[in-house]
Amino acid sequence: MGQSQMNQISVIGAGAMGSQIALVCAFSGFQVILQDIEESSLKRAEESLNYQMDRRIKKGKLTEEAVQTAFNRLTYTTSLEEAVESTDFVIEAIVEKVETKQQLFKKLDQLAPPHTILASNSSSIPSSYMAPATNRPKKVCNMHFFNPALVMELVEVVQGEHTSAETAELTVELTKQLNKTPILLKKEINGFVANRLLGKLMNEAIDLLENDIATAEEIDLAATKALNHPIGPFALIDLTGLDVHYHVRMERYYESGDEADKPAAIIKEKVERGELGKKAGKGFYTYSS
Numbered sequence: 001m002g003q004s005q006m007n008q009i010s011v012i013g014a015g016a017m018g019s020q021i022a023l024v025c026a027f028s029g030f031q032v033i034l035q036d037i038e039e040s041s042l043k044r045a046e047e048s049l050n051y052q053m054d055r056r057i058k059k060g061k062l063t064e065e066a067v068q069t070a071f072n073r074l075t076y077t078t079s080l081e082e083a084v085e086s087t088d089f090v091i092e093a094i095v096e097k098v099e100t101k102q103q104l105f106k107k108l109d110q111l112a113p114p115h116t117i118l119a120s121n122s123s124s125i126p127s128s129y130m131a132p133a134t135n136r137p138k139k140v141c142n143m144h145f146f147n148p149a150l151v152m153e154l155v156e157v158v159q160g161e162h163t164s165a166e167t168a169e170l171t172v173e174l175t176k177q178l179n180k181t182p183i184l185l186k187k188e189i190n191g192f193v194a195n196r197l198l199g200k201l202m203n204e205a206i207d208l209l210e211n212d213i214a215t216a217e218e219i220d221l222a223a224t225k226a227l228n229h230p231i232g233p234f235a236l237i238d239l240t241g242l243d244v245h246y247h248v249r250m251e252r253y254y255e256s257g258d259e260a261d262k263p264a265a266i267i268k269e270k271v272e273r274g275e276l277g278k279k280a281g282k283g284f285y286t287y288s289s
């Protein structure tokens, strides 16, 4: 399948990432189906996208017509079969758990046409964990967007040993068609590139906080005002979701066996208290609705 023959994209998982990835694809002219097992997630996704697009229209960043055209290309469903039965490309953006992703990839392999590429938006799990659950490992890869996907430009495409050069090439080409900047990694590593860099910064930030050297606000100020980062590490964890951060670190720990890779105590405590960040109204900061 060549890039020009690609018409329909299916995004599986309508959370923070899947909802925005779906709209990014719709803006680039693709027919998009967004699927989630939870009806409530689909409803939240639709409301959130409407809200964000309204704001952009009011600010004059987008026209009402452009937004409506994109929305007309986007449909929502809870049926996986309906979502992928005639799709050309699947982007998986469900919960960051290996077994759940493996089960999904098995079903995707059974339900999607043989030519369809199955890409994972996982923040950390290389696609070689999911590829063996399918009969099409050559068509499985990582396609990692950043949060918020409507805004962030980089996409990491990861070609595992099982991924064919054609799949990697098509995914890179698709990334460009979505007006994003791809980097193609030809070797798998947990966390890929950007999040590995970020992980070191986060570790140090949490260490400084846990040792009472500075508050979360002060550490974020150091990052934004001295290092010129657009957002500090704690505001970023809040945006990403403390639960997502927790799962990412646990997956890395399962892979490495290194205790240092486990999530920090403060993250675990906050996740247990439901302080999951911006989406929960409280994380390291408190948010009004």
Ligand SMILES: NC(=O)c1ccc[n+]([C@@H]2O[C@H](COP(=O)([O-])OP(=O)(O)OC[C@H]3O[C@@H](n4cnc5c(N)ncnc54)[C@H](O)[C@@H]3O)[C@@H](O)[C@H]2O)c1
Pocket: 012, 013, 014, 015, 016, 017, 018, 035, 036, 037, 038, 041, 092, 093, 094, 095, 096, 097, 100, 104, 121, 122, 123, 124, 144, 145, 146, 147, 239, 240, 241, 244
């Ligand atoms: N949050 C981030 O900053 C970020 C950035 C880049 C990549 N990611 C990756 O994107 C993926 C999703 O993260 P998120 O932050 O959007 O999570 P989220 O919790 O906001 O959303 C996950 C969605 O997946 C749905 N889901 C769970 N199991 C499903 C299944 N079997 N089939 C269909 N839907 C299912 C849930 O109902 C939920 O709506 C993860 O793999 C994560 O690592 C997250």
